Amino acid sequence: MRNNPILLVNVENLPPEGLERQGYVSAEELEFPADERFSLAREVHVDLFISCVKKGILCQGRINAQLSCTCDRCLTSYHSAVALSDICHLFEDFAEDILDLTYAVREDILLAVPQHNLCSTSCRGLCPMCGQNLNEHDCGCSRSSGETPDVWRALDQLDFSE
């Protein structure tokens, strides 16, 4: 595992006035999961303030990420910004001298990922008959006819014998 030093805080040497950490962290360094539904489009910008409080160590600040998503309805890819302006974590016990903020930053972004990816709230999706992206143009299929959609018919014609 390769951690970005921006996210590693030496607890022993934490100055009483606190510590500012600002910069870019890569998806790799965050061990950010990536699949067809979403991934990080570019490095994440963090702007953090770490300070000593009575109960432990407090990390506050901002996270800005750009996600690359695939729309659940029309399957096109689009970018979606995640802007967290008020993150806050309190670390009460840490076994080591180095406090690693990687996990906290990654989880903050993951929690902000929407459950459903939509390129726009008015996305019209794909035609179930011919697969045409209806945001681009209408295909003219009569979608109430009830006959087998072409997309499924094409699957029936696949030859798996070999």
Ligand SMILES: [Zn+2]
């Ligand atoms: Zn869409």
Ligand SMILES: [Zn+2]
């Ligand atoms: Zn169609």
